[in-house]
Amino acid sequence: MEKMIAILGAGESGVGTALLAKKNGYEVFVSDFGNIKEKYKKVLIENMINWEEGGHSQAKILKASLVMKSPGIPEKAPIVRLLIENNVPVISEIEFASQFTNATIVAITGSNGKTTTASLTYSILNSALNVALGGNIGDSFAQQVSEEKYENFVLELSSFQLDGIKNFAPHIAIVTNLSPDHLDRYDYKYENYIASKFRITMNQTEDDYFIYDGDDDEIKKWLDSNPIKANKIPFSITRKVDEGAYIENNNIHINIHNTHFTMPIATLGMQGQHNTKNAMAASTVATLLKIRKQTIRECLENFQGVEHRLEKVLKINNVMYINDSKATNVNATFYALDSMQTPTVWIVGGVDKGNDYEELLRLVNEKVKAIICLGVDNEKIKAHFSNIVETIVETAGMEEAVKVAYKLADRNDTVLLSPACASFDLFENYEDRGRQFKEAVRKL
Known part of the structure; x- marks a missing residue:
């Protein structure tokens, strides 16, 4: 008997999950409470995937052995509550897709800077490795996993995507910074939102890395009271760190495992303090993945930023x-x-x-x-x-x-x-x- 997966929401993550699930022998049913965009409808029809729009067929969805909920649908939605009451597992696309790939995953979250940091990290890695960019940006992670052609992924992840993970464990995780955001989805409690972001490291082991803003009080506070297994690598523009990234004499310095990388801030393609931090996070990843120093420097000099961000x-x-x-x-x-x-x-x-x-x-x-x-x-x-x-x-x-x-x-x-x-x-x-x-x- 085929396993059945129901997918709530037929946007980028929903349709990507449908393709990957079908490829892996699931019976797939996609249900969207609103209207499905034409481009996604076309993909579903071409791949002979069952779908509905303009409402949810509850009885059919409750038969599923697994439900993937798109990140835009809140936990409080009636259909999601019903599934939880009936003990049907509800997960995110990131969780579903990660079980079908052995690729090295770099996952990036934070209140701000995550798109820029993800795009910058991808551009550096892409000059030397077989890598894809996905998650909250570009093509969905699930769709790219279904193509089976990538050895590395850089994923930008929102707190909503992290809320739906159970076993997802990136090799390198980054939290760029924390500030109050999306509090309407977290009962207006900042601590709930913060806990959500830190789910990114919950399944990491001693062999993994956690890169974070060492100047961010909320991040430091959380790490002080919540031990994690991953190796902690801070970046800071206010103090020197032994392992990690810091600024000295207007140069970025990165020290990891006896590897030392340095670069003048003045030559960065994107200026401003927050962009310096994004560059530090991205070059820390590149150093961990043994990208040549010259390559890192050239990429940082040439990167001009992402659309809709200044x-x-x-x-x-x-x-x-x-x-x-x-x-x-x-x-x-x-x-x-x-x-x-x-x-x-x-x-x-x-x-x-x-x-x-x-x-x-x-x-x-x-x-x-x-x-x-x-x-x-x-x-x-x-x-x-x-x-x-x-x-x-x-x-x-x-x-x-x-x-x-x-x-x-x-x-x-x-x-x-x-x-x-x-x-x-x-x-x-x-x-x-x-x-x-x-x-x-x-x-x-």
Whole structure:
């Protein structure tokens, strides 16, 4: 009798899991509460995989021996509760796919910097190894495992993907940093969210590595009270470390197993303190996997960053337009505002996930000349900043927001889209929001 797997959600991770499960002899049923995108529907039909949309057939799903839940579906969803009550195991795509590969896995999580760190790590490893990039970015891990052609994976993992793991154990795990995010999914308890991130190391052994920001108080606090088996390798920009990465005389130094790597910060392709940390994390991985030092240096010099993360779009009338749509939380926007060198018109807003804007007050006071709200509900933003920023304008969509910004910005100013919020009220996702911004800027 075939094992049956039910898959909730027919997006990137759901369809990837369906392909991998079918290949491994499972009877597969894909169920999406909403509508399935045409490109995914086509894949399901071509591969003769059973699917439904616009609701869940509970009786059929309860027959499954295993359920893969897409990361976007909360634990509180009625169908997920029902499965748990009936003792049907509910796992994530990452957990399901990892049992079908012997590849070396580098897994990266954190509140900010994970996409940049993952992309940078991949670009270094890709110059010397057979490696794929996946997880929360690009093609799904499951689909790439089903292709059976990769010996190494770099995975960007969200807390939601980590919530659904049981045995997943990466050889190298990274936590880039911690700041409050997605608290709406964690009962508004920061400690629940933190515990979720650290699941990345729970199955690691003494032969594995855990790389982390040694300057991050929350990470240090957690590691002090929770012993882990993996070898701990910190990176720090404030102090020298024996094993790990640190800064001395404006050079990055990495010391691991008697291997020493050094590189001037000034030659990094991406500048700014947080990017220096991303570079330290990525080059620590590359050093552990024995990539040549010269290769690491060249990759770090040439890497220009990822789309929607402080991406320079255009200069119009000497005003620079910057797309930082990927800033879906306050901490990411903090980095963005911190890196602004000129008076800034700041486009902000969206779905607030329990944001605390206090930490932005100093920067907004120093850098921001006008705020443009881009969300259905902007009360909290107005309440926080109306005392320190004279001009706050509410807009109904991206095109309007960009036109207002164009009017408010003077020569040598910057217009910055850095929303500090999720995008689901007006946009499909942060990529859609970023693309709409770029399109509106090009139309000016």
